[in-house]
Amino acid sequence: MAEETTKKTGSTILRVRRLISLMNENHLSELELEEQDFRIRLVKSVAVPQFRTVPALDIQLPEHSGGTTAKPSEDAAAKAKDEANGFVPIKSPIVGTFYRAPAPDAKVYIQNGSHVEAETVVCIVEAMKVMNELKAECRGTITKICVENGQTVEYGQVLFLVKPD
Amino acid sequence: MFSRILIANRGEIALRVIRTCRRLGIGTVAVYSEADKDSLPLKYADKSICIGPPQPSKSYLNIPNIISAAVVCDVDAIHPGYGFLAENPHFADICRRCQIDFIGPSAEAMKLLGNKAAARELALKLGVPIVPGSSSVLEEDKKALEVAKEIGYPVMIKAAAGGGGRGMRMARNDASLLQFLAAARREAETSFGDPSVYIEKYISRARHIEVQILCDEHGNVIHLGERDCTIQRRHQKLLEESPSIVITDSIRRDLCADAIRLMKAANYTNAGTVEFLYDLDEERYYFIEVNTRIQVEHPVTELRSGLDIVEQQIRIASGEPLVFRQEDIVLSGHAIECRINAEDPISNFAPSPGRITLHSAPMSPDVRVDTHIFSGYTIPTNYDSLLAKLVVHADTREEAVACMRSALDEYIIEGVKTTIPFFKTVMDNANFLSGDYDTNYIDANFHL
Numbered sequence: 001m002a003e004e005t006t007k008k009t010g011s012t013i014l015r016v017r018r019l020i021s022l023m024n025e026n027h028l029s030e031l032e033l034e035e036q037d038f039r040i041r042l043v044k045s046v047a048v049p050q051f052r053t054v055p056a057l058d059i060q061l062p063e064h065s066g067g068t069t070a071k072p073s074e075d076a077a078a079k080a081k082d083e084a085n086g087f088v089p090i091k092s093p094i095v096g097t098f099y100r101a102p103a104p105d106a107k108v109y110i111q112n113g114s115h116v117e118a119e120t121v122v123c124i125v126e127a128m129k130v131m132n133e134l135k136a137e138c139r140g141t142i143t144k145i146c147v148e149n150g151q152t153v154e155y156g157q158v159l160f161l162v163k164p165d
Numbered sequence: 166m167f168s169r170i171l172i173a174n175r176g177e178i179a180l181r182v183i184r185t186c187r188r189l190g191i192g193t194v195a196v197y198s199e200a201d202k203d204s205l206p207l208k209y210a211d212k213s214i215c216i217g218p219p220q221p222s223k224s225y226l227n228i229p230n231i232i233s234a235a236v237v238c239d240v241d242a243i244h245p246g247y248g249f250l251a252e253n254p255h256f257a258d259i260c261r262r263c264q265i266d267f268i269g270p271s272a273e274a275m276k277l278l279g280n281k282a283a284a285r286e287l288a289l290k291l292g293v294p295i296v297p298g299s300s301s302v303l304e305e306d307k308k309a310l311e312v313a314k315e316i317g318y319p320v321m322i323k324a325a326a327g328g329g330g331r332g333m334r335m336a337r338n339d340a341s342l343l344q345f346l347a348a349a350r351r352e353a354e355t356s357f358g359d360p361s362v363y364i365e366k367y368i369s370r371a372r373h374i375e376v377q378i379l380c381d382e383h384g385n386v387i388h389l390g391e392r393d394c395t396i397q398r399r400h401q402k403l404l405e406e407s408p409s410i411v412i413t414d415s416i417r418r419d420l421c422a423d424a425i426r427l428m429k430a431a432n433y434t435n436a437g438t439v440e441f442l443y444d445l446d447e448e449r450y451y452f453i454e455v456n457t458r459i460q461v462e463h464p465v466t467e468l469r470s471g472l473d474i475v476e477q478q479i480r481i482a483s484g485e486p487l488v489f490r491q492e493d494i495v496l497s498g499h500a501i502e503c504r505i506n507a508e509d510p511i512s513n514f515a516p517s518p519g520r521i522t523l524h525s526a527p528m529s530p531d532v533r534v535d536t537h538i539f540s541g542y543t544i545p546t547n548y549d550s551l552l553a554k555l556v557v558h559a560d561t562r563e564e565a566v567a568c569m570r571s572a573l574d575e576y577i578i579e580g581v582k583t584t585i586p587f588f589k590t591v592m593d594n595a596n597f598l599s600g601d602y603d604t605n606y607i608d609a610n611f612h613l
Contacts, residue, residue: 094230094233095214095230127236128236154215154216154234155224155230
């Protein structure tokens, strides 16, 4: 009797594990399954960014240095390859959080393949509730988006690669 | 207690703070400029964030980027080290407005004591002796001439917003006073953003003696004894020792008591140092300024007291009361620190940048080395030339000197010129050994 219960528990656990894998593979946050003798609801807890309440301070920001020759902090080999291809990096001039769109439900500023001019806004880097719009400051086509939405970025971090016109 | 601290500095002091945080189980975030991307503090910190290009104004003085890094890394507090933003009341204020603790005094205390003229006025009010001179900032040159006549030449013109030996000029007569006042005001405006100047009598045979103070946020103020930092070149300290062997116990008691009174009156909190000049001829001391930060030479006091001043700073800032009273403080033995710089003493201390091909520090129970350099490290050219602080501690001054002599012999730094040979000479210099020196020591004993 005990052995049978153990076996049943074991197979249930295996099933749950499989469902969890399924969720992760397909980027699901919630899954509900109902079968004849089995019903389960799995909810993935998503870390909610805890924003501390900071006053929006009027602080002067340094100029965007998107065209500097300073080295970004990334794999040297990949960087060399990008340079060999003639790709121009768009780098962050400030420390903050990278966003691809002006608001969570708004359209992203640019996609892979978008054409940009010097004045084209490519993204937002938010620093202490101040939404700083970054401009491309070069002409060309976006070939790579190097960071993820919501990622922390530092000074000099490569955000996009541009194939110049 | 804080769970995570951001260190807004670089080099040896950044490493120093990170080490104490690690011992206390506090998480660390290091910020760095592109010139410091291969530096040692980054390897020891839990996280590091690049905040700008090599220029200090765009990186280590870049308040928006530093605060942003602190916010995205969710730190509880910022330790500013020394230099850079450590004595910037605006920065201290911004930290606190962003709900980040600033490990140092309040912006108000910093503003009050950071203005040298205001600090002098406070000392005067309290009856703490000050160097004879103008009672406050000089609005008119006419006043300057009057004061100079009263106190006698030579006089020192000092910038109210200056400090750390910067923004000072000596005038020997009326003509040069008037000439230098204009230049001093211009320089003060450029360097410190404030052209205010004041004058003090120049003391020809002086010792620079400072008192280390700790104040918690519950009204407890104690001192950790004095340091003698007389050996300076162009007003920059090169060697510091504790205790000072020229002052009597009675003077020491009064000095420390006055330092405490001053800090209490200013509502100071956290670590700070009160600096005095001791007139060897008149055998009396005068208050000159307060440094509202941790000092470069703090290891000298740590070795004698057994305390970790960085730890005390962190505990004080997190609201803990001091766990010891003045009578619990025991200062033992004698400590000496030599600041090893990347400078060539033979070429008038010309900076000697480059790559350190070999770094081998002395290892001995009586030796402490605070450094961020290592074999293969390239010294960035954008910052100061301090390579390492070599500190020794022994029962007596004679033994401490012998330890330092030995430590200097063992210390190998190749690839750049350093001031190690200079300190070896000091350790054999009769005037240093007898303790008979004043602030003109280097000019008097070394033909450079």
